[in-house]
Amino acid sequence: xxxxxxxxxxxxxxxxxxxxxxxxxxxxxxxxxxxxxxxxxxxxxxxxxxxxxxxxxxxxxxxxxxxxxxxxxxxxxxxxxxxxxxxxxxxxxxxxxxxxxxxxxxxxxxxxxxxxxxxxxxxxxxxxxxxxxxxxxxxxxxxxxxxxxxxxxxxxxxxxxxxxxxxxxxxxxxxxxxxxxxxxxxxxxxxxxxxxxxxxxxxxxxxxxxxxxxxxxxxxxxxxxxxxxxxxxxxxxxxxxxxxxxxxxxxxxxxxxxxxxxxxxxxxxxxxxxxxxxxxxxxxxxxxxxxxxxxxxxxxxxxxxxxxxxxx
Amino acid sequence: xxxxxxxxxxxxxxxxxxxxxxxxxxxxxxxxxxxxxxxxxxxxxxxxxxxxxxxxxxxxxxxxxxxxxxxxxxxxxxxxxxxxxxxxxxxxxxxxxxxxxxxxxxxxxxxxxxxxxxxxxxxxxxxxxxxxxxxxxxxxxxxxxxxxxxxxxxxxxxxxxxxxxxxxxxxxxxxxxxxxxxxxxxxxxxxxxxxxxxxxxxxxxxxxxxxxxxxxxxxxxxxxxxxxxxxxxxxxxxxxxxxxxxxxxxxxxxxxxxxxxxxxxxxxxxxxxxxxxxxxxxxxxxxxxxxxxxxxxxxxxxxxxxxxxxxxxxxxxxxxxxxxxxxxxxxxxxxxxxxxxxxxxxxxxxx
Numbered sequence: 001x002x003x004x005x006x007x008x009x010x011x012x013x014x015x016x017x018x019x020x021x022x023x024x025x026x027x028x029x030x031x032x033x034x035x036x037x038x039x040x041x042x043x044x045x046x047x048x049x050x051x052x053x054x055x056x057x058x059x060x061x062x063x064x065x066x067x068x069x070x071x072x073x074x075x076x077x078x079x080x081x082x083x084x085x086x087x088x089x090x091x092x093x094x095x096x097x098x099x100x101x102x103x104x105x106x107x108x109x110x111x112x113x114x115x116x117x118x119x120x121x122x123x124x125x126x127x128x129x130x131x132x133x134x135x136x137x138x139x140x141x142x143x144x145x146x147x148x149x150x151x152x153x154x155x156x157x158x159x160x161x162x163x164x165x166x167x168x169x170x171x172x173x174x175x176x177x178x179x180x181x182x183x184x185x186x187x188x189x190x191x192x193x194x195x196x197x198x199x200x201x202x203x204x205x206x207x208x209x210x211x212x213x214x215x216x217x218x219x220x221x222x223x224x225x226x227x228x229x230x231x232x233x234x235x236x237x238x239x240x241x242x243x244x245x246x247x248x249x250x251x252x253x254x255x256x257x258x259x260x261x262x263x264x265x266x267x268x269x270x271x272x273x274x275x276x277x278x279x280x281x282x283x284x285x286x287x288x289x290x291x292x293x294x295x296x297x298x299x300x301x302x303x304x305x306x307x308x309x310x311x312x
Numbered sequence: 313x314x315x316x317x318x319x320x321x322x323x324x325x326x327x328x329x330x331x332x333x334x335x336x337x338x339x340x341x342x343x344x345x346x347x348x349x350x351x352x353x354x355x356x357x358x359x360x361x362x363x364x365x366x367x368x369x370x371x372x373x374x375x376x377x378x379x380x381x382x383x384x385x386x387x388x389x390x391x392x393x394x395x396x397x398x399x400x401x402x403x404x405x406x407x408x409x410x411x412x413x414x415x416x417x418x419x420x421x422x423x424x425x426x427x428x429x430x431x432x433x434x435x436x437x438x439x440x441x442x443x444x445x446x447x448x449x450x451x452x453x454x455x456x457x458x459x460x461x462x463x464x465x466x467x468x469x470x471x472x473x474x475x476x477x478x479x480x481x482x483x484x485x486x487x488x489x490x491x492x493x494x495x496x497x498x499x500x501x502x503x504x505x506x507x508x509x510x511x512x513x514x515x516x517x518x519x520x521x522x523x524x525x526x527x528x529x530x531x532x533x534x535x536x537x538x539x540x541x542x543x544x545x546x547x548x549x550x551x552x553x554x555x556x557x558x559x560x561x562x563x564x565x566x567x568x569x570x571x572x573x574x575x576x577x578x579x580x581x582x583x584x585x586x587x588x589x590x591x592x593x594x595x596x597x598x599x600x601x602x603x604x605x606x607x608x609x610x611x612x613x614x615x616x617x618x619x620x621x622x623x624x625x626x627x628x629x630x631x632x633x634x635x636x637x638x639x640x641x642x643x644x645x646x647x648x649x650x651x652x653x654x655x656x657x658x659x660x661x662x663x
Contacts, residue, residue, distance in 0.1 A: 204364050205397035209411035209458075210385040219410070223401040306442040308399045 021057030051280035069281035078257050082265040086289075089176060089261060096180045096262055097236055098201035098229075101187025106221075108188065109195045116208045119192070126185035134249035137178040141165050141250070165251055168258035175259050183239065187232055194200065195221065210305040227307070241290060262286050314375030314388075314465040314498055315340045318359065321370030323356055325520075330356050331522045333370070338500065338515070343492050345501045347509035348519035348545070357504045357519075358468050362391050375465055390459035391468040394475065396451045398443040404430075405439040408457045429460040432491070449480045456491065467492075469501040473508065485511060506546050512532070518542050529619075536653075540660035543588050544655055549628045551592070552589045554621060555657060563587045563654070567622020569601040574649050581585050585663065586654035592615070594629040600646030608637045619643075 056062025073079045141164035149161040166172045244263040253260035270279015317336040323331040331353045338344050346354040359365040363384030412422040430436045433453045464530045487513050509516050510530045518525040526538040535545035543551050556565030562573035603619040613629045654663040
């Protein structure tokens with residue numbers, strides 16, 4: 001076998017070797033992202049976790065005290081009440097948002113007149129700043145000037161104003177209603193986008209196969225929408241679980257802590273009360289719940305067998 | 313199985329009228345193709361038969377029953393869509409059994425029907441796969457399986473082969489035809505491909521701009537097209553068209569093109585006509601008209617040349633024999649007098 005040796009290429013310079021090194025080059029490309037993640041995500045998260053293990057207060061750095069904050073919280077009934085409230089708030093608001101959002105999405109997916117107008121209107125609650133809509137709800141729920149109480153009185157259904165935010169049960173229902181109102185657009189618009197990816201011919205084929213409206217929904221729409229539902233509800237649950245603004249404006253956690261969520265309690269103890277360490281510990285206590293929700297959706301989101309393409 | 317009658321059917325979308333009074337009679341067990349260029353209304357007509365589109369005016373009857381207001385699922389028809397429309401979250405078996413499940417057919421009976429259809433279509437090893445795991449031809453067969461399982465009165469096909477590659481298309485064409493010969497179910501098949509229409513159909517309906525141009529058996533359409541549109545549309549390569557007038561001896565075109573006609577239509581002397589000649593009806597002859605060859609295409613089995621007549625019209629000719637033609641060369645071609653077609657240049661009607 002005749003082998004012709006090509007002239008040895010000139011030794012590449014140090015710089016060009018760096019430029020051609022895949023490892024170094026890819027590290028260089030990753031660097032901006034890594035820096036951003038470290039500075040804006042990891043550091044605050046790490047600081048929060050660290051604070052939870054200290055007795056830091058505003059104006060005092062604090063020293064490491066191990067699990068003392070958590071031991072204290074373990075015996076704190078207000079903390080446990082806030083955990084209960086948060087779970088109740090998240091579960092009931094998410095279920096309502098899903099049901100109403102899906103219903104709205106299905107309506108908007110029909111051929112309505114002024115379709116794009118309605119789609120834009122639906123987004124309004126999502127576009128308005130939370131604090132602004134919270135203040136509006138504050139008026140709607142006002143003990144003297146509530147429009148709901150007024151309307152019901154005019155209709156003769158009740159004879160005195162409803163104490164929306166003063167009674168523990170009413171207050172819980174009221175903040176959940178406000179959160180649902182605010183959260184529906186996100187669910188509805190995302191699910192609407194999902195609905196529009198379902199080809200029309202599948203509905204036509206199913207119609208010819210003899211499916212009625214409910215069967216079309218049950219056998220075509222719902223199964224094809226599940227991947228989108230999983231991702232939408234994950235986000236919705238995360239937003240709801242960490243909600244702060246609505247509660248802070250409407251009730252500040254009252255009456256008698258009936259609407260205190262973990263986020264608002266953490267703020268109240270940590271910033272208003274000055275107990276940074278304890279506030280941080282409450283915030284850290286949210287992490288297991290959030291991780292749980294993420295894991296749940298991770299397994300829910302895994303591509304189903306029918307979504308996997310090609311290959312035997 | 314049933315006959316299908318389409319009587320004076322109109323369709324409008326808003327102000328735009330898509331179909332202008334279409335009438336077609338389809339006999340029990342017949343294989344009919346609706347063929348025409350894109351936008352001629354053939355798919356709309358099929359969807360109206362299926363009940364997916366409303367009927368603006370006129371009547372559609374399946375098996376003698378007028379179905380204008382009958383819901384699609386009550387019409388007892390099955391449709392194969394261009395994109396197959398398989399349910400992606402169901403296995404092949406579930407896809408095929410879906411209509412049976414909705415009808416609450418027992419599992420045993422449904423399984424038996426699916427197994428039988430799968431066997432006909434060679435789908436048995438694929439029954440537990442999902443549509444994504446299938447090739448285009450396999451998906452096509454599943455879509456057909458879904459239709460067969462229902463044992464409907466009428467099969468509707470909406471351009472079922474247009475998403476397949478050329479080789480598979482030829483193969484599936486034969487499979488569909490074989491299936492029809494086996495099941496003898498009335499079939500309406502929409503395509504824009506005239507070869508598909510010619511090879512598969514018992515009867516072809518040529519449509520153009522929302523009108524039926526001609527209905528007939530494939531070879532009748534080929535041999536006696538009613539008008540210029542059908543003449544141009546049916547046949548590949550297309551018929552050669554020469555414009556000219558009828559003189560004493562026959563057809564006189566521009567340049568010194570003259571074609572002798574055994575008999576000339578009366579009362580047309582001087583009127584403008586179009587002479588149509590199929591590429592295979594041209595032969596070399598010293599008495600013929602001159603054609604300057606621009607392209608020579610040997611396919612092995614035949615030799616095709618593309619050239620220009622003196623009037624500038626493009627001329628395509630096919631030869632079974634091999635000739636040493638060169639581009640630029642001028643040859644003389646004559647038409648078989650009995651096999652030419654004459655059309656009125658104004659109306660496009662056959663003379």
